Amino acid sequence: MDTRTGHHATGEALRHRIIENKINIVLFDNCVVVTMDPRRRILRNGAIAVVGSTIAAVGDRSTVRAQYPDEPVKDLKGWLVMPGLVDGHVHLPQALLRGAADELPLHQWMSSRIFVLEGVFTPDDAKVAARLAIVEMLKAGTTTFLETLVLGRHALGELAEAIAETGIRAVLPRAVGDGGGYLDEAPLNEGLREPPDVAMQDAVSVAEHWKDSEQIKIWLGPRSTGGCPEPLLREVVQTARGNGLGIAHHYAMTDREVAYLRRNFQATPGEYLQRVGLLGPDVVLAHCSGLPPEEIPYLAGTGTSVVTCPTGPVSCSTQASTSRSGPTPTPPTMAPTSSVTSSGSPICRSSATTTPPSCRPRPCSRWQPSAARVRSPWTT
Numbered sequence: 001m002d003t004r005t006g007h008h009a010t011g012e013a014l015r016h017r018i019i020e021n022k023i024n025i026v027l028f029d030n031c032v033v034v035t036m037d038p039r040r041r042i043l044r045n046g047a048i049a050v051v052g053s054t055i056a057a058v059g060d061r062s063t064v065r066a067q068y069p070d071e072p073v074k075d076l077k078g079w080l081v082m083p084g085l086v087d088g089h090v091h092l093p094q095a096l097l098r099g100a101a102d103e104l105p106l107h108q109w110m111s112s113r114i115f116v117l118e119g120v121f122t123p124d125d126a127k128v129a130a131r132l133a134i135v136e137m138l139k140a141g142t143t144t145f146l147e148t149l150v151l152g153r154h155a156l157g158e159l160a161e162a163i164a165e166t167g168i169r170a171v172l173p174r175a176v177g178d179g180g181g182y183l184d185e186a187p188l189n190e191g192l193r194e195p196p197d198v199a200m201q202d203a204v205s206v207a208e209h210w211k212d213s214e215q216i217k218i219w220l221g222p223r224s225t226g227g228c229p230e231p232l233l234r235e236v237v238q239t240a241r242g243n244g245l246g247i248a249h250h251y252a253m254t255d256r257e258v259a260y261l262r263r264n265f266q267a268t269p270g271e272y273l274q275r276v277g278l279l280g281p282d283v284v285l286a287h288c289s290g291l292p293p294e295e296i297p298y299l300a301g302t303g304t305s306v307v308t309c310p311t312g313p314v315s316c317s318t319q320a321s322t323s324r325s326g327p328t329p330t331p332p333t334m335a336p337t338s339s340v341t342s343s344g345s346p347i348c349r350s351s352a353t354t355t356p357p358s359c360r361p362r363p364c365s366r367w368q369p370s371a372a373r374v375r376s377p378w379t380t
């Protein structure tokens with residue numbers, strides 16, 4: 001399919017285009033193909049024909065080979081070929097900080113180690129960390145990810161260029177905050193503070209540069225509760241909607257956060273989201289581990305996505321929460337979300353379970369096929 005026009009090329013038209021443009025054709029043969037077609041077929045004796053960057057045919061080996069009898073064949077020897085996975089919650093810079101604070105409770109993990117170390121990052125550090133994280137993601141089959149907090153000191157424009165070179169799809173929300181950290185318990189390091197209006201201008205400017213890209217999306221990422229007061233959060237929502245940007249936000253991570261919302265904003269988590277307008281198909285909320293079940297109706301039906309980060313609550317809850325433990329249950333009435341993955345990449349002690357709206361896997365039109373042995377994505 002032509003992704004610009006959405007039209008399928010006929011066999012004859014495709015052949016002309018191939019000859020005129022010297023497009024490469026490769027037949028990936030002898031593989032198990034997990035499709036994303038309406039019937040979710042798994043073809044145990046499959047083959048895929050790739051023309052340029054377009055999947056031109058998927059099917060039984062004999063059928064596809066008959067369609068492309070003279071093309072180069074790559075024998076995948078029974079490997080699994082599947083659509084790329086999507087990781088919905090990644091912190092690229094923390095790729096370099098793994099193991100630096102694993103023994104600490106959440107608030108100390110943030111304020112006495114991670115914020116301090118991130119507070120001295122240079123743009124080059126951010127690029128090195130991003131490349132490491134992306135290599136790990138690609139090796140695990142992840143082809144799209146959602147970052148959550150790109151800071152001024154990471155140089156969003158440069159970072160986006162470096163990420164684009166890798167070929168992975170990325171959603172990069174620019175962090176916006178007023179200088180506060182998490183609730184009133186984890187102050188932000190001086191090196192992470194920056195004026196919110198500068199951060200939003202940066203996001204809008206870099207987003208304009210990438211506005212036509214299918215690979216890189218720039219969003220806004222208001223800091224967690226405590227780092228982005230209500231008036232600023234409203235401004236972030238307004239700026240994002242005014243510029244067609246999505247929003248990613250850490251939210252309701254712990255029971256203490258829920259209590260903080262009641263104490264400081266006289267609202268339940270759902271009431272607060274509704275009040276500031278932070279609900280909708282352009283919003284991804286990370287964690288929500290502390291979200292009481294009775295709050296789910298505030299989100300249901302709005303199109304809001306929740307990235308539950310199943311491994312995060314195991315750590316955050318046992319160390320930081322007062323009454324909940326174990327992985328976050330997936331709210332059954334939430335807006336439909338796709339499955340996902342863990343890439344094993346550095347991720348706020350977490351990995352994703354849902355897919356941000358703008359990076360849901362698409363039908364195979366521009367899918368870059370990758371082959372991998374059947375194995376757990378956690379064992380890279």
Ligand SMILES: [Zn+2]
Nearest residue numbers: 148250347348
């Ligand atoms: Zn996070």
